[in-house]
Amino acid sequence: xxxxxxxxxxxxxxxxxxxxxxxxxxxKGARPDLILVVLITIALGLDPGAGAVLGFLAGLIxxxxxxxxxxxxxASCTIIGFAAGFVTIRMFSENPIVPVIVAGVLTFAGEIMxxxxxxxxxxxxxxxIVLFKTLYNSLLxxxxxxxIRWIQIRRKIKMAxxxx
Amino acid sequence: MLHxxxxxxxxxxxxxxxxxxxxxxxxxxxxxxxxxxxxxxxxRVVIKPFQVAVSGIGGFFSGIAKxxxxxxxxxxxxxxxxxxxxxxxxxxxxxxEEAAEARRLRAEIGLKEESPxxxxxxxxxxxxxxxWFVTATLDRGRTSGIRSGQAVITHRGLIGQVxxxxxxxxxxxxxxxxxxxxxxxxxxxxxxxVVGICMGQGSDLxxxxxxxxxxxxxxxxxxxxxxxxGVVPKGLPIGRVISVKTESGGFMKSATIRPSVKLGQTExxxxxxxxxx
Numbered sequence: 542x543x544x545x546x547x548x549x550x551x552x553x554x555x556x557x558x559x560x561x562x563x564x565x566x567x568x569k570g571a572r573p574d575l576i577l578v579v580l581i582t583i584a585l586g587l588d589p590g591a592g593a594v595l596g597f598l599a600g601l602i603x604x605x606x607x608x609x610x611x612x613x614x615x616a617s618c619t620i621i622g623f624a625a626g627f628v629t630i631r632m633f634s635e636n637p638i639v640p641v642i643v644a645g646v647l648t649f650a651g652e653i654m655x656x657x658x659x660x661x662x663x664x665x666x667x668x669x670i671v672l673f674k675t676l677y678n679s680l681l682x683x684x685x686x687x688x689i690r691w692i693q694i695r696r697k698i699k700m701a702x703x704x705x
Numbered sequence: 706m707l708h709x710x711x712x713x714x715x716x717x718x719x720x721x722x723x724x725x726x727x728x729x730x731x732x733x734x735x736x737x738x739x740x741x742x743x744x745x746x747x748x749r750v751v752i753k754p755f756q757v758a759v760s761g762i763g764g765f766f767s768g769i770a771k772x773x774x775x776x777x778x779x780x781x782x783x784x785x786x787x788x789x790x791x792x793x794x795x796x797x798x799x800x801x802e803e804a805a806e807a808r809r810l811r812a813e814i815g816l817k818e819e820s821p822x823x824x825x826x827x828x829x830x831x832x833x834x835x836x837w838f839v840t841a842t843l844d845r846g847r848t849s850g851i852r853s854g855q856a857v858i859t860h861r862g863l864i865g866q867v868x869x870x871x872x873x874x875x876x877x878x879x880x881x882x883x884x885x886x887x888x889x890x891x892x893x894x895x896x897x898x899v900v901g902i903c904m905g906q907g908s909d910l911x912x913x914x915x916x917x918x919x920x921x922x923x924x925x926x927x928x929x930x931x932x933x934x935g936v937v938p939k940g941l942p943i944g945r946v947i948s949v950k951t952e953s954g955g956f957m958k959s960a961t962i963r964p965s966v967k968l969g970q971t972e973x974x975x976x977x978x979x980x981x982x
Contacts, residue, residue: 557755560831560842561763564969570836590714597721601728605748606834606842608869608876609884612729619725623718659837659884670836 548583548595555579556602570666571673576603577651578681580618581644582689584625596622613658621651637686644682648675739853741871749842749874756830757844764972822938824975825849827857827875833969839879839905841968843867843976851875854936856977862942862965863890863930864974875976879968880943883907889914891933892943897921900931903943903962911944911962920958922949928962938977 555575562572580599584592600618604611628643652671728744735742741749831842845851847870857864857877865879880890882905892903892913899920901913913928926946932939944964951958 553752554755556752556834557759557831560756560834561759562833563763563767572833572836588714590717593714593718593721597725600725601744602748602752603834604732605745606752606831607838608745608840608842609838609878610729611732611742611745612725615725615728616722619718619721623714626714655837667837674836 544587544591545595545598548579549598551579551583552576552595552599552602556606559603560606568677569669569673571670571677573677573681574648574674575681577618577621577648578644578678578685580622581625581647581678582640582682582685584622585628585640585643585686587626589623589626592626593619593623596620596625610655610659613655616658617651617654620654621647624650637683640686641679641683645675645679648678736869739868739870741869741876745869746871749871753830753844753874756842760828760830760972823850823978824858825851825978827851827974827976829877829968829971829974832971837907838884839865839882839907839968840868841865841877841879843875843877843974844873845976846871846873846875848872850978851976856930856937856941857974858941858977859966859971859974862944863937864966864968864971866890866937867976877968879905881905881907881909881911881964881968890937890943891931892928893931894920894922894946895927895929897926900933901960903928909964909967910947911964913946913960913962914957916958916960918951918956918958922946922958922960924948926960928960 555578559575562575566572576599580596584595587595596619597615599622600615601611603618604614607614624647625643628639649671652674656667656671728742732742732745825845827843827845829841830844833839833841841864843851843857851867851870853867853870855867857867863880865877865882867875868878869876880903884905884907889902889904891900893900897920899916899922901916901920904912904914906912913922916922924946928943928946930937930939930941930943942965944962946960947963948961949958950960
């Protein structure tokens with residue numbers, strides 16, 4: 542249970558930021574999905590089951606902020622969390638290219654899944670938004686991945702120094 | 706095949722998906738009654754302090770950015786605002802006169818007085834969290850008297866309607882929201898009193914539909930709420946017509962409207978507290 546505390550706090554904070562993204566960050570109608578970025582980055586370090594649980598919570602947070610289509614948000618995030626966790630046990634996720642590709646693929650797949658359950662007018666416009674969002678999320682995942690790795694390395698160095 | 710069911714991770718995943726469907730179904734049911742769903746309430750209670758803090762910090766920085774503007778621009782704006790205040794004061798006097806006259810005439814012909822509306826000031830603590838829905842979260846909820854269906858406005862016009870209320874939060878759907886379950890708002894052309902339905906398209910613009918082919922509407926016309934249905938008060942500004950076209954078949958007209966208020970640029974608003982059936 543303890544392993545979920547910090548990730549959930551990060552998701553809550555990402556949720557608060559998600560609703561206050563400044564308009565200059567919106568490119569061609571697309572804005573970064575901070576909740577998804579946090580979910581994918583953390584779930585890459587978890588097993589698929591834990592990734593799915595975290596995905597469920599991420600979807601609950603996102604759906605509660607939007608207030609519409611709660612079930613679709615939860616289902617798509619659960620699948621994304623599970624898939625991200627699955628990648629960890631199948632692939633070498635220390636390479637920064639892996640989270641970037643995973644974030645891109647899962648954002649695209651997740652958004653298409655969401656749009657299939659919530660059809661909106663203008664499929665081509667929606668596809669354009671999804672593509673920009675995919676690029677946005679991939680870039681942010683790379684940044685967050687580096688930040689998390691930097692924190693982990695610092696912690697390891699401190700622990701090694703304390704042992705000495 | 707059976708070994709899949711012995712894998713705990715896959716069982717967890719499937720159970721969570723089933724739970725997601727259950728939660729989604731329950732959420733839709735409670736939302737159709739205008740109330741909020743308890744897991745959502747719990748999440749909103751936890752997230753509200755973070756949202757208030759982030760929105761406050763964002764407001765602080767945008768305030769700094771605004772104050773960095775040149776002194777000259779401020780003086781110019783100040784002069785323009787002084788002139789505007791003078792003009793509005795003059796207008797207010799004549800409007801008060803007309804309102805008093807209207808009340809007197811209504812009483813004379815025996816028309817029932819409309820119930821007065823109360824404006825509840827609210828802060829928008831979260832807006833546009835998804836590209837697919839134009840929604841926002843208000844910092845006040847049921848305990849402050851907010852109910853589902855009430856209109857949310859600013860001094861410039863209508864923003865949208867409350868669609869879900871928690872004890873200390875309320876969710877607003879903007880008039881520009883283009884999702885399927887948004888029915889639109891009764892609207893009319895202020896000049897010619899032609900009525901129609903204003904629908905969101907998911908973009909920054911609105912569509913005024915169900916206008917007859919000979920409807921008197923032209924570019925630049927101001928569109929206000931018609932008050933039909935009794936949910937949204939009559940006469941609130943919605944926006945301005947930027948184009949008019951005749952629909953295919955030639956039986957109907959529709960107009961594209963630029964809304965007078967953008968949800969994404971709004972920090973404070975008012976909820977019109979009135980009885981909603």
